[in-house]
Amino acid sequence: MKFFVDSADTREIQIAVEMGCIDGVTTNPSLLAKVGRPLEATIREIAALIDGPISAECISTQAEAMVKEGVALSALHPNVVVKIPMGVEGLKATRALAGKGIATNVTLVFSPLQALLCAKAGASFVSPFVGRLDDIGQEGMEMVRQTVAIFDNYGFATEVLVASVRNPIHVLHAALAGAHVATLPLAVLKQLSEHPLTTLGIERFLADWEKVPKA
Ligand code: G3P
Numbered sequence: 001m002k003f004f005v006d007s008a009d010t011r012e013i014q015i016a017v018e019m020g021c022i023d024g025v026t027t028n029p030s031l032l033a034k035v036g037r038p039l040e041a042t043i044r045e046i047a048a049l050i051d052g053p054i055s056a057e058c059i060s061t062q063a064e065a066m067v068k069e070g071v072a073l074s075a076l077h078p079n080v081v082v083k084i085p086m087g088v089e090g091l092k093a094t095r096a097l098a099g100k101g102i103a104t105n106v107t108l109v110f111s112p113l114q115a116l117l118c119a120k121a122g123a124s125f126v127s128p129f130v131g132r133l134d135d136i137g138q139e140g141m142e143m144v145r146q147t148v149a150i151f152d153n154y155g156f157a158t159e160v161l162v163a164s165v166r167n168p169i170h171v172l173h174a175a176l177a178g179a180h181v182a183t184l185p186l187a188v189l190k191q192l193s194e195h196p197l198t199t200l201g202i203e204r205f206l207a208d209w210e211k212v213p214k215a
Helices: 010-018 029-035 039-049 063-074 088-099 112-120 130-135 140-154 168-177 186-193 196-209
Strands: 002-006 024-026 054-057 080-085 104-109 125-128 159-162 181-184
Touching: 002 010, 002 186, 010 039, 010 186, 024 181, 029 039, 039 054, 054 104, 063 080, 063 088, 080 088, 088 104, 088 112, 104 112, 112 125, 112 140, 125 140, 130 140, 130 168, 140 159, 140 168, 168 181, 168 186, 181 186
Parallel strands: 002 024, 002 181, 024 054, 054 080, 080 104, 104 125, 125 159, 159 181
Antiparallel strands: none
16 A cells, blocks of 8 residues: 655655655645645656655636646646646546646545546545544544555556545555555554553663663
8 A cells, every 4th residue: 555645845845754764745735725835847846856646736616727727737746736626617627638648636535426426537646544533433434445446446557545534544454455555644554663662661671771781
């Protein structure tokens, strides 16, 4: 499973890249607002940090404007993936951009049937938001499992990119479900590396090393 880091903060992305387990980056308007930097400059800076897919989101809400925006975003760097919000206009834009050979990531997907439409429209990635479904009492990971099964049934090339990941359990179940990608906040990525018994074991080894005679 590929790990993307879900951030527009180049400092966070640098840390994730140095951990040696990141394959790409996803951004969105909320993540950009957090860092307070312009989209174009941020995407260029991210592209200099990692050689992998970088999702940059359209703001337009009508297909024609989305396509125009998507063409401009894809011109920023060859690794840019154009993020398109799900909906009829988004599907039209996804189909048009696919026809131009431009990679797309359809976002704000909350059902397997939305995901199925994205695959049929030629999306490169589809982003089911598991955390936000959990927030309203629906099991987000069940939607991922159903989406992966549907895509496998029909051999769609579209990759399931699990988003709105809030904790390591989401990552575990995304991997068990056979999702292609999980996009993680840096905090969650770091959590994956930690375990209390690892910490205790290191402390014990260090303490015991003090008892080892030194040459
Ligand atoms: O990539 C989507 C992600 O940034 C949304 O996360 O926690 O706001 O649902 P969240």
